Amino acid sequence: xxxxxxxxxxxxxxxxxxxxxxxxxxxxxxxxxxxxxxxxxxxxxxxxxxxxxxxxxxxxxxxxxxxxxxxxxxxxxxxxxxxxxxxxxxxxxxxxxxxxxxxxxxxxxxxxxxxxxxxxxxxxxxxxxxxxxxxxxxxxxxxxxxxxxxxxxxxxxxxxxxxxxxxxxxxxxxxxxxxxxxxxxxxxxxxxxxxxxxxxxxxxxxxxxxxxxxxxxxxxxxxxxxxxxxxxxxxxxxx
Amino acid sequence: xxxxxxxxxxxxxxxxxxxxxxxxxxxxxxxxxxxxxxxxxxxxxxxxxxxxxxxxxxxxxxxxxxxxxxxxxxxxxxxxxxxxxxxxxxxxxxxxxxxxxxxxxxxxxxxxxxxxxxxxxxxxxxxxxxxxxxxxxxxxxxxxxxxxxxxxxxxxxxxxxxxxxxxxxxxxxxxxxxxxxxx
Numbered sequence: 267x268x269x270x271x272x273x274x275x276x277x278x279x280x281x282x283x284x285x286x287x288x289x290x291x292x293x294x295x296x297x298x299x300x301x302x303x304x305x306x307x308x309x310x311x312x313x314x315x316x317x318x319x320x321x322x323x324x325x326x327x328x329x330x331x332x333x334x335x336x337x338x339x340x341x342x343x344x345x346x347x348x349x350x351x352x353x354x355x356x357x358x359x360x361x362x363x364x365x366x367x368x369x370x371x372x373x374x375x376x377x378x379x380x381x382x383x384x385x386x387x388x389x390x391x392x393x394x395x396x397x398x399x400x401x402x403x404x405x406x407x408x409x410x411x412x413x414x415x416x417x418x419x420x421x422x423x424x425x426x427x428x429x430x431x432x433x434x435x436x437x438x439x440x441x442x443x444x445x446x447x448x449x450x451x452x453x454x455x456x457x458x459x460x461x462x463x464x465x466x467x468x469x470x471x472x473x474x475x476x477x478x479x480x481x482x483x484x485x486x487x488x489x490x491x492x493x494x495x496x497x498x499x500x501x502x503x504x505x
Numbered sequence: 506x507x508x509x510x511x512x513x514x515x516x517x518x519x520x521x522x523x524x525x526x527x528x529x530x531x532x533x534x535x536x537x538x539x540x541x542x543x544x545x546x547x548x549x550x551x552x553x554x555x556x557x558x559x560x561x562x563x564x565x566x567x568x569x570x571x572x573x574x575x576x577x578x579x580x581x582x583x584x585x586x587x588x589x590x591x592x593x594x595x596x597x598x599x600x601x602x603x604x605x606x607x608x609x610x611x612x613x614x615x616x617x618x619x620x621x622x623x624x625x626x627x628x629x630x631x632x633x634x635x636x637x638x639x640x641x642x643x644x645x646x647x648x649x650x651x652x653x654x655x656x657x658x659x660x661x662x663x664x665x666x667x668x669x670x671x672x673x674x675x676x677x678x679x680x681x682x683x684x685x686x687x688x
Contacts, residue, residue, distance in 0.1 A: 367600075381687075386656055
């Protein structure tokens with residue numbers, strides 16, 4: 267059996283490892299597919315749908331679809347871009363995302379996707395849902411206004427024995443992230459900081475840090491769009 | 506060529522977007538060669554004197570006066586541009602959208618720490634001269650049709666300049682990544 271299989275992404279033949287997900291194979295080859303809920307090395311959730319691509323003409327989430335020999339994948343077209351933008355717009359109108367007042371602004375992945383996909387204003391009406399802020403934990407502040415329910419905290423924050431600390435509670439539009447009361451009280455600084463770092467938006471804030479420390483102009487997505495690091499790989503390879 | 510006519514206003518905004526507009530610095534001399542201002546805080550003309558080519562709207566819609574002004578702008582301007590987060594999504598004034606309006610009023614006029622003793626008769630402002638406050642702060646495009654959006658809090662001066670230049674001259678302008686920001 268071959269070590270690599272061949273797939274085509276945007277008319278370009280690339281080598282992929284059997285079993286790896288489309289999004290990972292694309293990134294290794296300098297092709298950036300926008301993602302939000304996905305994190306490299308973490309079991310995919312496929313919940314945000316932003317990474318949708320056409321696989322042999324059918325829309326599939328590239329973070330949950332493993333590569334297969336001879337796949338023909340299209341990652342960019344005007345309807346895919348518009349579809350992705352509409353998902354980002356839905357996330358913006360569904361919560362209360364006040365970027366000017368958010369500590370994560372400039373380092374926020376949802377915002378960065380808005381910039382990259384050139385969202386100027388959402389096409390849907392704002393919902394302004396009534397949501398609370400849970401500031402009862404010693405190490406963390408949990409702001410449900412900003413949560414996009416990506417499950418990253420649920421999937422990545424575990425104690426030494428592998429117990430989950432975060433979970434979902436309620437259903438439908440009431441769905442929210444909750445913290446196990448015992449674990450929440452005794453959360454280590456290390457895990458609290460990791461949770462805040464893994465949160466793509468400003469929904470989980472670590473109390474050990476000050477907000478707005480990095481000046482405007484020096485934040486992660488101030489100068490370059492999200493995905494630039496992936497696309498640079500390609501430029502180096504070509505030259 | 507006839508100079509293009511611009512009108513601007515600030516609805517439920519802080520005038521920060523207008524300040525950012527002034528941040529185009531010396532380019533304001535180029536601008537004044539290209540455009541004339543009509544109703545605007547910049548020249549202090551209070552009422553429309555003619556039909557305008559471009560209307561710039563700062564701030565969201567929080568009361569009945571904002572609705573009227575915004576509709577007047579739509580009637581008088583060929584192209585209407587929302588500039589700033591407040592015009593686009595309500596911005597910080599919209600923080601009150603998740604709180605019932607009565608609670609907001611009571612906090613502001615009856616129970617807030619700075620008014621508790623000052624307002625002995627417990628009056629909520631109710632003079633009929635005052636504009637009626639709306640149940641929520643609305644983005645401008647949910648009230649009238651808006652043609653273009655300039656995000657930012659405030660929108661960067663370069664974004665305002667590039668957009669105005671493009672609208673006035675009809676030339677295509679490339680807008681750099683760094684100037685489109687939501688904060």
